[in-house]
Amino acid sequence: MNSAPHLLLQQSLPAISFLENLNPKPKLRPPLQAHNSTPSARKSTPTYVTACAKTTRRRKNPDDYHATLTALNSKGRFPRKSLGQINDQLVAAAEVGEGDVVLEIGPGTGSLTNVLINAGATVLAIEKDPHMATLVSDRFAETSQLKVLQEDFVKCHIHSHMSLLLGSIESSSANSRYAKVVANIPFNIIVLLLQEETAFRLVESSLRTSEYRPINVFVNFYSDPEFKFKVPRTKFFPQPNVDAAVVKFKLKQPSYYPPVSSIKSFFSMVNSAFNGKRKMLRRSLQHICTPLEIENALETVGRPTTSRPEELTTDDFVKLHNLIVKV
Numbered sequence: 001m002n003s004a005p006h007l008l009l010q011q012s013l014p015a016i017s018f019l020e021n022l023n024p025k026p027k028l029r030p031p032l033q034a035h036n037s038t039p040s041a042r043k044s045t046p047t048y049v050t051a052c053a054k055t056t057r058r059r060k061n062p063d064d065y066h067a068t069l070t071a072l073n074s075k076g077r078f079p080r081k082s083l084g085q086i087n088d089q090l091v092a093a094a095e096v097g098e099g100d101v102v103l104e105i106g107p108g109t110g111s112l113t114n115v116l117i118n119a120g121a122t123v124l125a126i127e128k129d130p131h132m133a134t135l136v137s138d139r140f141a142e143t144s145q146l147k148v149l150q151e152d153f154v155k156c157h158i159h160s161h162m163s164l165l166l167g168s169i170e171s172s173s174a175n176s177r178y179a180k181v182v183a184n185i186p187f188n189i190i191v192l193l194l195q196e197e198t199a200f201r202l203v204e205s206s207l208r209t210s211e212y213r214p215i216n217v218f219v220n221f222y223s224d225p226e227f228k229f230k231v232p233r234t235k236f237f238p239q240p241n242v243d244a245a246v247v248k249f250k251l252k253q254p255s256y257y258p259p260v261s262s263i264k265s266f267f268s269m270v271n272s273a274f275n276g277k278r279k280m281l282r283r284s285l286q287h288i289c290t291p292l293e294i295e296n297a298l299e300t301v302g303r304p305t306t307s308r309p310e311e312l313t314t315d316d317f318v319k320l321h322n323l324i325v326k327v
Contacts, residue, residue, distance in 0.1 A: 086235060096119045103123075104126070109135060109139070123146045203219075208311060225247060228245075
């Protein structure tokens with residue numbers, strides 16, 4: 001069981017999308033979910049059904065291979081092979097357990113949804129395609145652990161939907177461990193299914209390479225990223241042209257953020273540094289202070305006075321910011 005109540009499991013593929021509908025299009029398709037093995041985006045969606053915190057014995061749904069086949073066949077789609085155990089691996093990577101609340105983005109036919117529910121989670125699923133939203137709603141019509149919202153994830157108001165879901169859980173169970181919802185929903189784990197190349201860039205980009213960018217500083221500032229496993233392109237239906245990978249981000253509590261006087265000014269400085277990526281920092285940051293002050297700060301940080309942005313770690317940027325930025 002996860003120690004924190006709210007988990008964010010998100011599947012995001014620019015080129016391999018599980019958020020797509022099943023209508024034939026000239027773009028990459030959502031992977032077929034079979035054998036509990038589809039890397040669909042996490043966190044179940046809101047189609048408001050009463051959600052409860054599992055106080056009664058739950059009957060697990062069997063392996064959903066045939067259910068997935070039936071769902072796809074009803075839409076005139078036919079898979080070429082089963083997808084292994086990717087869904088189980090995704091749920092394990094996110095540490096989903098009894099009583100957790102999960103936001104699933106793009107449930108598709110509900111293969112990952114099935115694994116999440118069997119793990120004891122209450123799922124808020126967001127599905128853009130109305131046909132898929134209806135399909136997954138009908139498939140899990142008898143459970144109170146799922147809410148499906150037929151909406152575009154990038155346009156919906158996650159906070160309000162999640163607040164309503166958590167409120168319904170709290171009111172429906174005397175044993176609920178969700179006392180109240182205050183301000184932002186505290187997701188503590190994010191699991192993303194990404195193109196393999198993007199996954200490596202986010203997690204394993206090295207200094208002094210063209211792949212090292214402001215997003216790497218951002219990711220390491222707010223989380224502890226971990227590359228979990230590769231998902232071959234052959235595991236998707238239809239098969240895309242690239243492989244995928246699963247990355248887990250364990251979000252830091254604010255008290256564990258790197259110590260900067262202002263997070264806003266910190267990222268403003270980082271972006272300015274990378275805007276002139278080929279320039280030395282003493283030139284790209286001279287709108288903040290004089291080149292000499294920047295050189296002195298770099299020496300204090302333990303970096304050469306001729307350093308460029310790709311030569312500094314997140315901790316280096318934090319130290320540099322605190323030395324040259326006056327808030």
